[in-house]
Amino acid sequence: MVEKMAERKRESEPGETLYDQSYRIINEAARAREQGRIIIKGREIDFQQSRQALLKFLIHQNDWKSVATPYWSIFINRIKVHSGKHVHQGGLALYVLAGKGYTVVDGVRYDWEEDDLILLPIKPGGVEHQHFNAEPDKPSEWIAFIFNPMQEAAAHRMEQKEDHPDWVKIK
Numbered sequence: 001m002v003e004k005m006a007e008r009k010r011e012s013e014p015g016e017t018l019y020d021q022s023y024r025i026i027n028e029a030a031r032a033r034e035q036g037r038i039i040i041k042g043r044e045i046d047f048q049q050s051r052q053a054l055l056k057f058l059i060h061q062n063d064w065k066s067v068a069t070p071y072w073s074i075f076i077n078r079i080k081v082h083s084g085k086h087v088h089q090g091g092l093a094l095y096v097l098a099g100k101g102y103t104v105v106d107g108v109r110y111d112w113e114e115d116d117l118i119l120l121p122i123k124p125g126g127v128e129h130q131h132f133n134a135e136p137d138k139p140s141e142w143i144a145f146i147f148n149p150m151q152e153a154a155a156h157r158m159e160q161k162e163d164h165p166d167w168v169k170i171k
Contacts, residue, residue, distance in 0.1 A: 036068035042076075051163045052084040053077045053131075061148070073146040077131065080139045085130035085162040089154045092146045094118040099140025105129045118142065122154055128161065 016024070040058050047056045056076040064070035077083065077094075079101060094103075100113040105120065105127055111134075112118055120127055133140045 032065070033068050033070070036070070037066055038068050040067070047076075047078060049164070049166055049168075051160055051167045051169075052086055053079070053164055054166070058143075071148045073148060074144065076141055076143050078139050078141050079131050079133040081133060081136075081165055083131040084160060084164040084167070085128065086158055086160045087126040087128045088158040089122055089151060089156045090120040090127040091122040091150055091154060092120050092144055094120070094142045094144050097141040097143055099138060100134040101132050101140045102134060103129055103131045112142075126157070126159075130162070 042056065042058060045056050045058065047054050049055075054077070056078070057073075058076070059067055059069075059072050059074040061073065076097070079099070094117070096112050096114050096116045096118065098114055100111075102109050102111045103118055104110075106123075106129070110118070120129060131142075
């Protein structure tokens with residue numbers, strides 16, 4: 001049997017009970033949130049091509065220590081033709097900022113356009129999905145809102161099924 005060992009980031013202060021330690025950690029986190037960034041300047045962030053999509057990460061896991069609301073992943077997906085295809089647990093919201101397109105979820109097509117909300121369901125084994133732009137002359141864009149603690153509680157995993165057509169593997 002394999003045992004997992006919990007790693008503590010900071011040892012207790014002398015004479016500190018677990019309650020006192022929890023109290024301290026909660027208050028330290030609250031102070032960090034109060035001092036975290038409140039405005040994220042999207043114009044200062046570039047899109048980055050990934051195997052799944054052309055993405056602009058407004059908040060990424062790497063940012064959680066510096067923002068007022070950690071544990072969120074928020075990014076914009078720009079779709080020229082189509083995204084890659086992947087499977088994950090679902091449970092996220094995608095708000096369409098511009099354009100028209102459709103998303104294929106577990107083989108079923110769902111059409112969307114600007115100002116629509118796409119909800120990927122939480123399903124055992126995850127949901128396979130891919131996003132398509134319906135207007136070849138202009139890209140469509142949506143923004144994703146993912147609350148990561150919920151994802152972790154649902155044993156979130158990702159499996160890439162097809163890469164984005166513009167993806168070039170980094171060597």
